[in-house]
Amino acid sequence: MNRLGQLMLGLVMLPVGAVSAQDPFAAENSDSQTPSSIDWWGEARLWYDQVDDLAGRDDIARSRLRVRTGWRGVMDQFEWGATLEGQLGSDDNRTNRINLDNERSDDLNLDEFYGRWNFGDQSNLLVGKTSMPLRLSPMLFDPDLRPLGISVTHGQGFGEFHRWSLVGGVFTGDHLYGDESRLAAIQAGLHFREGMNWSFEGLLAYLDWSDLDVLAVQGLGRTNQRIQGGTVFRSDYEILDLQLATRGTLFDWPFRMEIDVARNLGVRAAPGTNESALRDAGRVSAVLGDRRGLNGVELGAACQRIQRDAALAPFTDDEWWFHSFSRGCLPWVGYGISHNLSTRFAFSRERRDDQSEDVERFLVDLEYRW
Template sequence: MRVIRLASIFQAGLLLAGAVMAAAPAMAQDGILDGAADADAAPVSRWSWFGDLLVRYDHVQGLSNDRTVSRWRGRGRVGAEFAAMPELSFGAAIELAQGSDHNADNRINNDNERSDGGNLDQFWLRWQPAEQTRVLLGKAPLPLELSPLTWDADLRPAGVSLDQSFALGDYSRLQLVVGGFAAQHLYDDDTRLAAAQLAWRWREGAPTNAAVLLSYLDFSDLDQLTRQGLTRTNRRRPANGPLLSDYRLVDLQLVGRSAIGDWPLEARLDLVRNLGADDQRDGARFSLVLGSRLRPGGWEFGYSNQRIQRDAVLAAFNEDDWWFHSFTHGFMPWIGYGLDERWNLRLAAFREQRDGLPRHTDRVLIDLAARW
C-alpha cells in the first residue's frame, strides 16, 4: 500500500509539472506568457502564471513511546495572475497534496496542512494606487516578513492589508505593513489575526545590506482551535479548558546580508515575547545561510538554532518543519543544491529536545522542490 501511495505522489507531481510545461508553448503562441512573443510584434501579455512543487521524505525518531514516523509527502500549487491595469491585478491558485500517511495522523504529527486533499490556495486582488503603496485583499501569503519562529510560510490567511513605504535616500526605505486576517488553520479554524510590521531596510538591493523588523501579532478567537486539539505544547487550563495565555506577540528581527566572493551570506536573529503570558513567554532563533540553492548549480549551507518557551508563540501557526512548536530547544543544519533555474534539492537534519523529556528527537527531511 505504501509503494502504491508513493507512486501516486510522484505521478501527481510529474503530471502537474507536465501539464504546466505542456501548456507553456500554447500559452506562448497565444501571447499569454511574458516574453512569449517578440515585444515589437505583439503587446505584452497581461496574464502570467506561477507555481511550485515539493516532494519530501520525512523520518522522525526519538518520540514518546518509541514511536517512529517515516513518510513521503507531495504538494503542488498552480496559479495565474491577471493584470487588469497597471494599478490593479488579480490572482488565484489551487493546491493539491498527497502523502503516504493519512489526514487522521496530521494532529499527532503536528502538521499545519493535510497530507491528502486539495484546496483553494490563493484568491486575491492587489491594488497599487501609488508607487510605494499597496493594498492586498483576499487569500494570499501573509504580507509580513516573519521567520519560522512565529509563522509558517505555507499557511494562507484571508484578509486585507496595507503596505506603505517611505524612501530614505537612494537605497534605504521605511516600510509599514498592517492588516487583519482570518488565519484559516485546519478543521474550520476561527482564529483571527491582527498584525503590524515596521521595517527599516538599509541599502536594499546593495551587495551589503541590513534590515530591522519590528512586528506585532495579536491572535484571537481561539476556541475552535482549542476544541480541535491544535494547541499542541501551549498550556491549557485544567480539565482541557481554554488556553492559559493570550497570544499577543512582539517580534524583533535583525538581518544582515553580504557576500563572500560570489557566495551570498545572510545572518538573522529573531527574538519574540508574548505579552499575553505571565511567564514562559520568550523565544529566540538564530540562522546563518551561505550560498543559495535557488541558483543553477548553486550550493547552500545553513544552520539555525532556536529556543522557545512554552507560551512564547502560538504553537499552531509557527513552522511545522520543526517537530515541536514550543516548549523546546534544538538546532538544524542543512545543505542544498540548485539543479537548474527551477529545480533544487535540500537535506535538512533536526535535533530537538522538548523540555521535560529525557532524550532528543531527531528528524531528517529530504526535499525535491521546483518553482515556476
C-alpha cells in the first residue's frame, strides 16, 4: 500500500482509539438517545439521450430506465443502508465501451451496502459500498458511481457559524469489467457562515489512484494517454483539487455557484509533448432554483475544460460525452411536476482537443423519488 493509503488507514483508526479511551458508561448516562428506524426509499429515472455530430460514426439516440430501491436504518449512533439498482436500456451492453458509459445499459446489481458509526456530532466512520464520502465535482468523479471502501470524517465548529472538516479514506473503484483500481484520498474543508443567508466554503483534496491496469486493458482508458498498445496508462494519477463554493438566495430563489480547479501531479508526457498541456482541469457551475418540489423551477449551467491526463477518464461523469481532452458547456432547465416527480432538459456542446467539430448532446429525463 502507498504512503497515502497507510496514512488514511491511520486516520480511520484514530477515532476508534479516541472513543475507546472515553468513559465506557457515557452512553448509558446520556439523557437522550437517537431513535431507531428503518425506511424504504427509492428513485426511478427515465431518460432519453441523443448525441449528434460524432466524428467517424453515426449519431446516437437511446433511452434508459434506472430504478434504485432499498432500505436505510438508524439505531442509536449507527446507520446502515442496502440498495439494489436495476437498469434497462434501448441499447445493448456491448455498446457501453464505445459509448463511454460508466454503467451497463441492462443490469441488476448491489448499489449500496454500508454501515456508518456516528461517534460525534460531526464525526463518523463509514465502511462499505456507497456514494463517495469526499465531495468531488463531476469533473473528477461521477456521482452515480459507488466505490467500496472505508473512510473517516471529522469536523468542528469555530466562531458562531463556521466549521472545519476533514475526511479521508481508502477505496476500490469498483468500476465495470473487473476493475481493480485503488484510491487513497483526503479532503480538508473550511465552511463559513453556515445557516446564514449566504455561506462560503473551500475544499482541498488529494487523490492518489493506483492499480489501473485492468481499466486500460478493458478499454476504459478513453481519452487518457496510454502506451503498450493501449493497455497501460502513461501517466500516474495524483490529483490535487481545489473547490470554492457559495450558497445563498437570489431573487428569492436558492442559488449556488461552484468553481473547481485540479492538477494531476503525476503526469508523464510523451516525447515532444509539454506536461503543461496535459495536467490541468477547471470547471465552473451555477444553479438558480430547485426542481425537486411542486412547481419548482431550476436553471443551471456548467462549463469545464479538462486536459488529457488532468482527470482519470474512467471515473468522470458520463453525462459529458468526452471524459477528458476536451472542453464544453452544459446548460439545463428543470421543473417540479409534484413533490416527488421532476423533469429536466439538458443540452451540451463539447469539442475534443484533436477534433475541429463540436459534438452536441440532448438529455431529457423524468425522475420520481419516494
